[in-house]
Amino acid sequence: MEDWKVLLVDDEEDFVSTLAERLNLRGIPTSIATTGEDALRLVAADAPQIVVLDVMMPGMSGLEVLQRLRADFPQIPVLLLSGIGSTQDTELGMRLGAVDFLMKPLQIEQLIGKMSAAVTKAPGGVRE
Amino acid sequence: MDLRQNVKTRFQGLLEIPEEGTSPERYRAIRRNFVILMLLVTVIPLAIMAFINYHQYRSALKDEIVNPLRVLVSKTKHSFELFLANRLATVRFVAHAYSYEELADEKNLQRIFRALRQEFQGFVDIGLIDANGVQVSYSGPYDELQGKDYSQQEWFQHVRVEDFYISDVFMGYRRFPHMVIAAKRVGNGGRTFIVRATIDTGRFDELIASMSLGAYGDAFVINRAGVFQTNSKFYGKVLDQCPFCPVTPSFEPNVLELKDPAGRDVMLAYASFWRSDFVLMLVKPRAEILRGWYSLQSELAFVFVASVAVIFFVVFRLTKILVTRMQQSDQRRELALRQMQHSHKLSSVGRLAAGVAHEINNPMAIINEKAGLMKDLIELTPDFPDKAKFLGPLAAIVSAVERCRTITHRLLGFAKRMDVEMEILDVNEVLQETAGFLEKEALHRNIKFRLHLEPNLPRIESDRGQLQQVFLNILNNAFAAVENGGMVSVASWEKDIDTVALSFHDNGCGMSEETLRHIFEPFFTTKKEAGTGLGLSITYGIIRKIGGDINVQSKEGEGTRFTVYLPKKPKRGSGE
Numbered sequence: 026m027e028d029w030k031v032l033l034v035d036d037e038e039d040f041v042s043t044l045a046e047r048l049n050l051r052g053i054p055t056s057i058a059t060t061g062e063d064a065l066r067l068v069a070a071d072a073p074q075i076v077v078l079d080v081m082m083p084g085m086s087g088l089e090v091l092q093r094l095r096a097d098f099p100q101i102p103v104l105l106l107s108g109i110g111s112t113q114d115t116e117l118g119m120r121l122g123a124v125d126f127l128m129k130p131l132q133i134e135q136l137i138g139k140m141s142a143a144v145t146k147a148p149g150g151v152r153e
Numbered sequence: 154m155d156l157r158q159n160v161k162t163r164f165q166g167l168l169e170i171p172e173e174g175t176s177p178e179r180y181r182a183i184r185r186n187f188v189i190l191m192l193l194v195t196v197i198p199l200a201i202m203a204f205i206n207y208h209q210y211r212s213a214l215k216d217e218i219v220n221p222l223r224v225l226v227s228k229t230k231h232s233f234e235l236f237l238a239n240r241l242a243t244v245r246f247v248a249h250a251y252s253y254e255e256l257a258d259e260k261n262l263q264r265i266f267r268a269l270r271q272e273f274q275g276f277v278d279i280g281l282i283d284a285n286g287v288q289v290s291y292s293g294p295y296d297e298l299q300g301k302d303y304s305q306q307e308w309f310q311h312v313r314v315e316d317f318y319i320s321d322v323f324m325g326y327r328r329f330p331h332m333v334i335a336a337k338r339v340g341n342g343g344r345t346f347i348v349r350a351t352i353d354t355g356r357f358d359e360l361i362a363s364m365s366l367g368a369y370g371d372a373f374v375i376n377r378a379g380v381f382q383t384n385s386k387f388y389g390k391v392l393d394q395c396p397f398c399p400v401t402p403s404f405e406p407n408v409l410e411l412k413d414p415a416g417r418d419v420m421l422a423y424a425s426f427w428r429s430d431f432v433l434m435l436v437k438p439r440a441e442i443l444r445g446w447y448s449l450q451s452e453l454a455f456v457f458v459a460s461v462a463v464i465f466f467v468v469f470r471l472t473k474i475l476v477t478r479m480q481q482s483d484q485r486r487e488l489a490l491r492q493m494q495h496s497h498k499l500s501s502v503g504r505l506a507a508g509v510a511h512e513i514n515n516p517m518a519i520i521n522e523k524a525g526l527m528k529d530l531i532e533l534t535p536d537f538p539d540k541a542k543f544l545g546p547l548a549a550i551v552s553a554v555e556r557c558r559t560i561t562h563r564l565l566g567f568a569k570r571m572d573v574e575m576e577i578l579d580v581n582e583v584l585q586e587t588a589g590f591l592e593k594e595a596l597h598r599n600i601k602f603r604l605h606l607e608p609n610l611p612r613i614e615s616d617r618g619q620l621q622q623v624f625l626n627i628l629n630n631a632f633a634a635v636e637n638g639g640m641v642s643v644a645s646w647e648k649d650i651d652t653v654a655l656s657f658h659d660n661g662c663g664m665s666e667e668t669l670r671h672i673f674e675p676f677f678t679t680k681k682e683a684g685t686g687l688g689l690s691i692t693y694g695i696i697r698k699i700g701g702d703i704n705v706q707s708k709e710g711e712g713t714r715f716t717v718y719l720p721k722k723p724k725r726g727s728g729e
Contacts, residue, residue, distance in 0.1 A: 037515055043522035050529050081511075108514040129514045130521035130558050 029074035029144050031055040034064040034090065035106065036082045040129075047133055053140075061085025065093055068101065074144050077136070078123075079106045080114050088118055095122045102143040106131070167193075184476045191468045196461055203457045207450070214446045222422040222435060222442075223406040225364055230406070230424045230433045232360050233374065237334075240352055241317060243273055245336040248348040253340050256281040256348065257289050266292035269350075277331055277351040282309070284345040293351070303349075312337050312347055319430075322354050322382040322391060330354045330383075330391045357383045364435070371436045382431060388414070397421060397434065410439065510561035517557050524550040577614050580653055580719065581606045581645055587624040588643065591632060598637040605644040613653055613721045619695045620719075626688040627657045627715050634661025634713060652718050660712040669707055699723055 031053055035041040038059050045055040056071055058064035061084060068076065076094060080087040091103055105118045105126035115126050124143040127136060167186045247256075247265060255261050262279065269276045278293020286304025303309045312318040312335045320333040335349040361372045361383060374382040375395045384390050388397070396414045401407075402425040409421045418439040425432045440447070528547045531540060588604060595602035631641045641659045648654040664672065673693040696703045700723045707713040 037519060040515070040519045040522055043519070043526050047522065047526050047529055050526075050533065108511040108518075128558075128562070129518035130554055131518065133525055 029053070030071060031140065032058060032064065032067055032071065032073040032076045034058045034061070034076065034082075034087070035079040036060065037079075044131075044133075044136075048137075051133075051137065053137070061087070061090040064090050065097075068094060068098060073101065074147070075102050075104060075140050077104045077106060077140070079108075080118055080126075081108060088114060088121065091118055091121050091123060100147065102147045104136075104139060104143055180476050180480050183479070184472055187472045187476065188468055191472065192464070195464050195468070199457070199460060199464070203453065207453060210449060210453070211446065214443075214449070218442050218446070219408050219420070219422075222408055222420065222437070226406040226422045226424050226433055226435050229360060229364050229372070229435075230426045232363075233357070233431070233433060234426050236356055236360065237319060240273065240275065240334050240350075241319060241336070243269065243276075244279075244334045244348055244350045245317060247279070247350075248336040248338040248346075253281070253283075253344055253346045256346070259290050259292070262290045262292045275353045275356050277353050279348065279350045282335075282347040282349055284347075288349075289346075308333060308335060309347070313345075321376045321380065321430075322357075324392065325351075330357075354383065366435070366437070367441070369438050369441045373434055375432050375434060377430050377432075387436070395434075397436070402432070513557065514561055517554050517561070521551065521554045524554070576617060577612050578617055578620075579610070579612050580615075580620070580655065581608075581610055583617055583620045584624055584643060584645065584655070587621050587628065590625065591628055594632060595641070598632075600632065600635055600638065601640040601642075603640070603642040605642060607644075607646045610645050610647060610653055611721060613719055614723060615699055615719060619699060623692050623695050623717065624655075624657075626692040627717070630688065631657055631659040631661065631713070631715075634663070635659050636661070648718060651721055653721065655717045655719070656714055657717075658712065658714045663709040663711050663713055664705075664707040665709050669705060672705065673703075 031048060033041050033045050033048075033055055034057070036059055038057075041057045041059060045057045048055040056067055056073065058067050061082060064076070064078070067073075078087050078090055078094075082090075087105065091105075094101060094103055099122075102124045103122070105115055105123045106129060107115050107126055108129050119126065124146070125139050127139060167190050169186075247269070251261070251265065256265075262281065266276070266279045269279065278291065278295065278298070280291040280293070280298065281289045282303055283289050286302055286306070286309050288298060288301045288303065291299045308318050308320050316337045318333070318335045320335075322330045322332050324330060331351050331353050333349060333351055335347055337345065337347050339345050357374060361374075364370075364372050366372055371386040371388065373385040373388070373395070376382055379395045379397075381389055381391050381393050381395055385393075385395070388395060397411070403423070404425055406422055406424040409423075411419060411421060413419045413436065419436050420439050420442055422435040422437075423432050524547050528544065528551070531543050531547070534540070584604065584606065588602070591602065594600070628641070628643075635641060639660055641657070643655065643657050645653065645655045672689050674690060693703060696717060696719075699719070701717060701719040703715060703717050705713065705715050
C-alpha cells in the first residue's frame with residue numbers, strides 16, 4: 026500500500042476510469058478528471074501527491090493545466106501521458122516542469138514505477 | 154513570301170530547345186541546333202565581309218595595275234607619233250627647201266641624202282617623182298629604181314590629193330620592213346613634184362624595246378586592217394594578220410581583258426595613232442599583271458579558311474562543353490528533385506503515420522486497461538473452474554496490444570526523426586552488441602552468422618542508438634530472408650580517409666528489381682502480415698540523417714548485400 030494519492034487526467038473516460046480502478050486495486054488511491062477545469066478543481070480539493078496528465082485534451086489542454094499547476098502547486102509533480110511519444114508538446118511540457126512522460130498504451134508497472142520515483146524525489150515528498 | 158516563311162520557321166526551329174527530359178536525343182538536338190546557330194551567326198558575317206573585301210581589293214588593285222599599262226601605251230604612242238611626224242617634216246622640208254631642178258640633179262640629191270642619213274636615223278633612200286609618177290632622180294642602194302613609174306600605185310594617187318603620205322609597213326624589194334613617206338610640192342610656175350623617202354622601221358622595234366615589257370609582255374603596232382607593222386613576240390611577224398583585231402579605234406589608251414589564241418587570259422592595252430591608221434598594242438598575261446592580286450587573294454582565302462576552321466573548332470568544343478555541363482546539371486537537378494520528392498513523400502507519410510498512431514493509441518490504451526483490469530480482477534479472485542481459460546485470452550489481448558504499440562512506436566519514431574545524440578564510438582562494438590540480439594535465433598535456426606570485422610577500424614562520431622536500430626533492421630531483414638541453415642555475414646572495413654563501410658550479406662531469397670526499387674519506401678513490405686514496411690525506410694532516413702549512405706545489391710534466389718557507408722565525422726547540416 027502506498028500512502029499517496031494520484032489524480033489521473035485524461036479526456037478518454039473509459040481509459041481513465043479503468044486505469045484508476047486498476048491503481049485502486051493495487052492500493053493506490055486514485056481520483057480522475059476528464060477535463061482541465063475538473064483537474065484544477067480536484068487538485069485544490071483533494072491535494073494529490075502526484076498528477077498524471079494527458080498532453081492532448083480538447084478544451085483546456087494538458088500543457089495549460091500543467092502551467093497552472095506549476096504556478097499554484099509547485100510541490101506536486103506532474104507526469105505527462107502522450108499518445109504519440111516525444112513530440113514538441115511533450116518536450117515543451119518537460120521544460121515547463123513535468124517530471125517525465127509516458128506513452129500510451131501504458132504498462133501499469135512502468136507507470137507505478139515512474140510515479141513512485143517522482144513522488145519520492147518531490148520536495149516534501151513522502152518518505153519510504 | 155513562301156521562302157521567307159520557310160526560312161523563318163526553320164530559324165525558329167533552331168531556337169526551340171526541347172524543354173523536357175534528359176534523354177540523349179534532347180541533348181543531341183540542343184547540340185546540333187546550337188552548333189548550327191553559332192556557325193550561322195559567325196560564318197555568315199565573316200563570309201559577307203570576306204566577299205566585300207575581296208571585291209573592294211580587286212577593284213582597287215585593278216586600277217592600280219591597269220593605270221601603268223595605260224601610261225606606258227600612251228607614252229610609247231607619243232614616241233611613235235613624234236618619230237613619224239619628225240620624218241614627215243624632214244621629207245617635206247626637202248621638198249620645200251629645194252627646187253625641182255635641184256632635186257632632179259642626181260649629184261645634188263646624193264648630197265642631200267647623205268646629209269639626211271647623217272642627221273636622221275632610218276632613211277634608206279630618197280627619190281624625186283614628177284607629176285606623172287615617174288621617178289626622175291633617186292639616191293639610195295637600189296639604182297634599178299631609177300625611172301620607175303609609180304603612177305599606178307595607190308600611194309601616188311593618195312599623195313596627189315593629200316599633199317603627203319605615210320605608207321603601211323611593207324617588205325618591197327628589200328626584204329626588210331620599211332615604209333614610205335612622200336610629200337607633194339607645187340613648185341614655182343605650177344610644177345608639181347613629189348619627194349619620196351623610204352624609212353627603215355627598225356626604229357619601231359627600238360621604241361617597243363624601250364617599253365621593257367619582260368619575258369611575258371608583248372607590244373606591237375598594227376595597221377587599220379589588223380596587219381602587223383612590227384614583229385610580235387608571240388603572235389606573228391611583220392605583215393602577218395594580228396589575231397586581236399580589229400579593235401574599236403581609240404586615241405585614249407584603252408584596256409581590255411580577253412583570251413589570246415593560245416587560250417591565255419591576257420590584258421590588252423591599246424591606243425590608235427596617226428589618224429587611227431596605226432594602233433599600238435600591249436599584251437600582258439593577266440596572271441603576271443595580277444600576280445600581286447593573286448597572292449593577296451590566296452592570303453585572303455587562307456585567312457578566311459583558317460578563321461572558319463578555328464570557328465568550327467571553337468564552336469564544336471564550346472558546344473560540347475556547354476551541353477555536357479548542361480546535361481550534368483540537369484541530371485543533378487533531376488536527382489535532387491527525385492530525392493526531394495522522395496523525402497517529401499517520406500515526410501508526408503510520416504505525418505500521416507503520426508496521426509494514425511495517435512488515433513490508434515488512444516483506443517489501444519483503453520483496450521489495454523480494460524484487459525488489464527479484467528486480468529487484475531481474475532487474478533484477485535480465488536480459483537474457479539475456467540480461470541486459466543479467461544487468463545489465456547486476456548494475456549493474448551495484452552500481447553496483441555503490445556504488438557500494436559511496437560508498430561505505432563516505430564511509426565512515430567519514423568515520423569518524428571528522433572534527435573541525434575553524437576558520441577565517439579566503435580562501430581564494431583555496436584555491431585557486436587546488436588548481433589548479440591540475434592545469436593539465439595541463429596543458433597536455433599542453425600544459421601551461420603559470421604562477423605568479419607576489421608580489428609583496427611577507426612572510431613567514428615555517430616549516434617549509438619540510431620546505429621543499433623539500423624543494424625538491427627538490416628539484420629532482421631537478413632534473418633527473415635534466409636532459410637534455416639542459411640548464412641548471414643557482416644563485415645566492416647575502412648573505405649577511405651573519411652568513411653567506414655559495413656556490409657550485411659545473406660544467401661537468402663533475394664529481391665526482384667521491382668522490389669529493389671521500392672525497398673526504402675515506407676509501408677513497402679514483402680513480409681505480408683509480419684512486417685510494418687517501415688524498417689528499411691527508417692533505416693534509410695537514419696543513415697541519411699547521420700550523413701551516411703546505403704546501397705543494396707540483390708539477386709532473386711541468390712541473396713542480398715546491403716552496404717552502409719558511415720562518415721567518420723558527421724557533415725555539418727546533415728542533421729536536418
